[in-house]
Amino acid sequence: MIINKEFSVIVTGGASGLGEACVRKLTGLGAKVAIFDLNKAAGEKVAYETGAAFIECNIADEASVDNAFAQARKINGQERALINCAGIVKGIKTASRDKETAEIKHFPLEVFAQVININLIGTFRMIAKSAAGMMALDTIDGERGIIINTASIAAFDGQIGQAAYAASKAGVAGLSLPVARDLAGECIRINAICPGIFNTPMMASLPQNVQDSLGASVPFPKRLGKGAEFASLACHIIENQYLNGENIRLDGAIRLGMK
Numbered sequence: 005m006i007i008n009k010e011f012s013v014i015v016t017g018g019a020s021g022l023g024e025a026c027v028r029k030l031t032g033l034g035a036k037v038a039i040f041d042l043n044k045a046a047g048e049k050v051a052y053e054t055g056a057a058f059i060e061c062n063i064a065d066e067a068s069v070d071n072a073f074a075q076a077r078k079i080n081g082q083e084r085a086l087i088n089c090a091g092i093v094k095g096i097k098t099a100s101r102d103k104e105t106a107e108i109k110h111f112p113l114e115v116f117a118q119v120i121n122i123n124l125i126g127t128f129r130m131i132a133k134s135a136a137g138m139m140a141l142d143t144i145d146g147e148r149g150i151i152i153n154t155a156s157i158a159a160f161d162g163q164i165g166q167a168a169y170a171a172s173k174a175g176v177a178g179l180s181l182p183v184a185r186d187l188a189g190e191c192i193r194i195n196a197i198c199p200g201i202f203n204t205p206m207m208a209s210l211p212q213n214v215q216d217s218l219g220a221s222v223p224f225p226k227r228l229g230k231g232a233e234f235a236s237l238a239c240h241i242i243e244n245q246y247l248n249g250e251n252i253r254l255d256g257a258i259r260l261g262m263k
């Protein structure tokens with residue numbers, strides 16, 4: 005698929021981090037971009053700076069998503085591409101003992117459900133509704149559309165405290181092949197990017213020494229990944245028609261340890 009000024013794309017989580025990097029790259033290539041994000045202030049700022057459209061949207065809410073698709077399609081036409089970057093992370097152990105009080109606690113199930121609801125079900129809601137819309141499009145060079153999800157290397161090497169997050173991302177990775185098969189007859193592709201450790205606001209909340217030591221633990225290059233590197237892979241996936249049903253690690257060869 006060629007990225008040009010006719011190319012309409014929706015980026016969830018486009019107000020920050022990896023999604024924002026995609027918005028900047030795609031608008032730079034002339035694409036018509038709609039940002040779906042909960043964060044209105046950040047989303048409007050990115051939209052103002054890039055010429056993208058910002059639409060306030062909670063991917064975990066059916067009505068909010070339906071409304072956002074209707075608005076985006078009114079502004080930019082039916083999207084040819086969907087890039088799912090919206091997500092949250094929570095670090096809590098499955099069961100733990102407080103070092104000082106010896107109190108025993110377990111992972112709150114409502115938090116587990118929240119992570120799955122946003123990262124996995126929210127992503128699938130976007131996929132299903134976008135694919136249904138793409139099916140009305142004519143093919144260009146034999147294809148109708150392309151979907152890109154953001155999983156994580158935590159899908160494979162989940163760390164201490166990541167039971168919910170890793171399960172949600174393993175779910176996203178698990179979608180790639182069956183959804184590619186579901187949509188193959190409609191000429192719609194799907195792939196997931198599995199980022200390692202990237203320098204985004206999600207990471208910037210960690211102390212600098214922790215960020216430095218995370219960067220140093222990457223085999224090569226010895227640093228955190230850049231949003232632009234994620235966006236560059238997203239564009240390659242859009243352009244390379246033979247890439248389908250795959251989970252692609254983008255991680256400088258890191259394999260996460262226990263913590």
Ligand SMILES: NC(=O)c1ccc[n+]([C@@H]2O[C@H](COP(=O)([O-])OP(=O)(O)OC[C@H]3O[C@@H](n4cnc5c(N)ncnc54)[C@H](O)[C@@H]3O)[C@@H](O)[C@H]2O)c1
Pocket residue numbers: 016017018019020021022023040041042043061062063064089090091092093122126154155156157198199200201202203204205206207
């Ligand atoms: N940064 C990393 O190292 C890293 C590594 C692996 C995977 N990821 C994944 O990449 C994606 C982007 O992460 P990031 O680091 O850019 O994070 P980020 O926090 O900078 O951006 C996430 C964006 O998603 C939005 N969002 C959250 N919940 C939402 C909802 N329910 N509806 C709509 N928008 C919502 C937030 O408002 C935010 O703008 C996430 O799915 C994350 O799990 C990040």
